[in-house]
Amino acid sequence: MDLASSSANPNFSSPTMGGSITSSTTPTAAASSPSSTPSRYENQKRRDWNTFCQYLRNHRPPLSLPMCSGAHVLEFLRYLDQFGKTKVHNQTCPFFGLPNPPAPCPCPLRQAWGSLDALIGRLRAAYEEHGGRPEGNPFGARAVRIYLREVRDFQAKARGVSYEKKRKRPKPKATSTPQAAPPPDSGAG
Numbered sequence: 001m002d003l004a005s006s007s008a009n010p011n012f013s014s015p016t017m018g019g020s021i022t023s024s025t026t027p028t029a030a031a032s033s034p035s036s037t038p039s040r041y042e043n044q045k046r047r048d049w050n051t052f053c054q055y056l057r058n059h060r061p062p063l064s065l066p067m068c069s070g071a072h073v074l075e076f077l078r079y080l081d082q083f084g085k086t087k088v089h090n091q092t093c094p095f096f097g098l099p100n101p102p103a104p105c106p107c108p109l110r111q112a113w114g115s116l117d118a119l120i121g122r123l124r125a126a127y128e129e130h131g132g133r134p135e136g137n138p139f140g141a142r143a144v145r146i147y148l149r150e151v152r153d154f155q156a157k158a159r160g161v162s163y164e165k166k167r168k169r170p171k172p173k174a175t176s177t178p179q180a181a182p183p184p185d186s187g188a189g
């Protein structure tokens with residue numbers, strides 16, 4: 001008599017290796033602790049701030065921080081474009097709107113909108129940390145916001161990518177109505 005129940009399954013992993021998954025309930029790393037090691041964000045922010053201050057020092061005519069306006073911030077952003085690595089096609093380029101162009105083209109490299117947007121956020125914070133008043137923050141200027149929006153829209157078109165965030169479609173009524181009643185039978189006549 002054979003017990004024909006020997007189904008050899010080499011990949012069978014026995015559940016006997018029961019390492020109990022213990023979830024540590026200890027509160028790890030308080031969120032806003034003034035730690036001595038600056039975060040990556042803080043490092044980046046300091047670098048950005050230094051870059052901007054250097055830009056001011058080299059500016060002709062000379063610029064001091066209190067003299068800085070949104071227009072100067074825009075100047076700075078355009079200046080940064082020469083170091084950009086993002087191909088942004090001109091509207092006249094045949095690859096305009098293609099996410100993956102099949103051939104090289106002479107369109108310029110620019111700073112990607114996402115980089116600029118994040119940069120402005122960091123500089124805006126740094127400005128106030130260095131004693132600047134929020135009301136006069138050139139990085140929060142309306143012109144800068146408008147510029148960033150234009151860059152975003154243009155790059156989205158030029159590169160065929162969409163920066164639209166997933167947004168919940170607003171439902172006018174979230175009530176759970178069972179089912180719409182069938183339309184009343186309209187008598188002809």
Ligand SMILES: [Zn+2]
Pocket residue numbers: 088089090093094095096105106107
């Ligand atoms: Zn191109």
